[in-house]
Amino acid sequence: MPQNGPGQVVVIGAGIIGACTAHALLDAGRQVTLVDPDRPGGAQAASYGNGGFLSPASSIPMSVPGLWRRVPGYLLDPSGPLTIRWRHLPRLAPWLIRFLRAGATQTRLHRTAGILAGLVGDGAARHMALAGSAGCPELIRQDGLIYAYETRAEFDDEAAFWQLRRYNGLRWRELSDEALWDFEPALRPLHRFAAVVDDGAHCTDPGAYVAALVGAAERRGARLVRARATGFTCSDGHLRAVRTNEGEQPCTAAVIAAGIDSADLAAQLGDAVPLVSERGYHVELPTGPGAPRRPVMPGRGKMANLPTRTGLRAAGQVELASTDAPPDWRRADILLDTLRRTYPDLTIDPSQVRRWYGHRPSTPDGLPVIGQATATPDVIHAFGHGHSGLVAAPITGAIVAALIGGTPPPLDPAPFAPARFR
Ligand SMILES: Cc1cc2nc3c(=O)[nH]c(=O)nc-3n(C[C@H](O)[C@H](O)[C@H](O)COP(=O)(O)OP(=O)(O)OC[C@H]3O[C@@H](n4cnc5c(N)ncnc54)[C@H](O)[C@@H]3O)c2cc1C
Known part of the structure; x- marks a missing residue:
């Protein structure tokens, strides 16, 4: 087992982005330490509760021309697929303005869609290869x-x-x-x-998948440290250690992949990234007669309906509110209502329904942040994947490994540079 120290890369956060990044770094011959205070694959992470879609169609950003006209409706109608909590509007306003501007013209929409298409296009194939090599091929299925x-x-x-x-x-x-x-x-x-x-795929148990990937990374020599990263120790412009609540982790490079909690760490390194939570919900119920056997996205409701190993999951909704605001479970009920409407033969026993909510880490321009930190090139940002973090995770890991290794990345990382928010 490799020891912590020089040559180590510390990956902060063991969600799907951190897990895939760990594998890409191991492929590149790096020694890897994953740091996370919680259980990989646990319900604290967006990577646990998502809709499981690995879709090359996930290239249309949320912000599109004309969206601003619908904002008053989103403020007034708590039952639509997107809602904004009134009380949080002052805090969200700067992000919201940038968000609306990012998709205000056809030119901007086309640019963003082109970049996202590159990020998600071969995500299903990358996941199938990764799941195969990690020993969990059954967790990724290609059923259309x-x-x-x-x-x-x-x-x-x-x-x-x-x-x-x-x-x-x-x-x-x-x-x-x-x-x-x-x-x-x-x-x-x-x-x-x-x-x-047909080129898409789905994950039959997103939480178990993250856990399996992290387990496979450990078997390849990565270390998992249960700690919360709190900052960085740098000297002469270079990273010496990641500070955690359990002490320092010496390293020569680090990756910030802490989902919604990434912004505070990035800010310490001179990158003030506007990151908010597009809060999402899921309901999961025992599968039975009338349930879909394949993943479905109904046009009305815009939610992922997914046959998982633990039941039928409906995941979706966008709720703009502060990260620490309590969940509004009426949003989960909307998902249930859409299930009832979509699958009339499905029996839903409310006592059997499991509910979850979590945080999509979202930037206003709909693109993730992948690139070197301003304060030191030794720290790479890898967060802000919003609605498509699951499908985009393997290529994100490959880009990060290339940036650390100084090798050609699989995709031009320029559009993801943190400097775009300066
Ligand atoms: C309802 C819903 C449906 C979705 N559906 C899809 C979909 O169908 N397809 C798709 O591609 N994407 C989907 N997404 C988006 C996707 O889930 C996210 O983009 C992705 O999971 C983000 O992964 P992450 O690793 O960046 O963050 P997370 O999964 O949130 O993981 C972050 C990890 O960092 C850890 N952490 C936090 N702070 C620290 C710290 N200081 N130190 C160390 N560790 C820390 C956390 O404990 C956590 O384990 C959906 C999201 C939601 C909410």
Whole structure:
């Protein structure tokens, strides 16, 4: 087992980004220490509760032209897929303004979508390879991702987004009526049209997947330290150690992959990244007759419906509120209502429903922060993946390993540079 010390890379945070980064660093021959105060794969992390979609279609950012017109509605209507809590508006306003501006024009939308397409395009294939090498291939399945609509007209309303996806290389096939119901019987009779993305995949247990990846990293020689990173010890512009509540972890490089908690650490190194929580929820219930066998994203409700190892999960909702605000479980009830509407034959026993909420770490421009810290090139930021952190995790790890090793990254990291927020 390698000892901590010079040559060590400390990865702060053992969510999906930290876990995939650890593997990429091990592939590059680095000695790795993962630091996290909580259990990898635990419910504290967004990586536990997400929708499990590994979709090359996840290239359309949340902020799109005309969104600002709908903001008053989001403030007033607590039942839509996006809501903003009034009381938190003053604190959120600076982020919200940048967010709306980021998608205000078609040019900006096309730029962001092109960059995101590069980040998520081969995410499913990367995960399948990683899960195979980590000994948990059963946790990633490729059964087709179904984007289901009640009518063809509903799909046509979103045609501009699908065309943009096609422009960026996405392929899908279209199914309607009987052909769709043969493919996924649970969608009968309400949904009559779907785009099926066969190149995508899904994770059948996101929390267990993170735990399995971290376990596999440990078997490859990585160390897992249960501690909270609190800061950095640098001298002469170089990193000497990551400080934690359990003492220092000496190292020559570090990666900030602490999800929503990353901003405070990044700020210590001169990078004031505007990061807020797009809070999301999931409900999970025992699967049974009437439940989908494949992953579905119903056009109304925009939530991931996922057959997992532990039941049928519906994950979604965007709630803009402070990170520490208590959950509003009415948002989980909205997910349940959408399940009832989408799958009329599904029996839902409320006493059997498990509820979860968590934090999408989101930047206003919809792009993650991946790049060297301002104060020292020895610390690499790897956070802010918002809605697509699961699918984008392996390529993020590969970019980070390349930045640390001085080798060519798989994707130009310039658009992800923290300096864009200066
Ligand atoms: C409802 C919902 C649905 C989603 N659906 C999808 C989807 O279908 N597909 C997709 O690609 N993405 C999806 N996402 C987004 C995805 O889950 C996130 O982008 C991703 O999980 C972020 O991973 P992370 O590793 O950056 O953060 P996290 O998973 O939050 O992990 C951060 C880790 O850092 C640790 N940590 C925090 N502070 C410190 C510290 N100071 N020191 C050490 N460790 C620390 C935490 O304990 C945690 O384990 C969804 C998110 C939500 C909320």
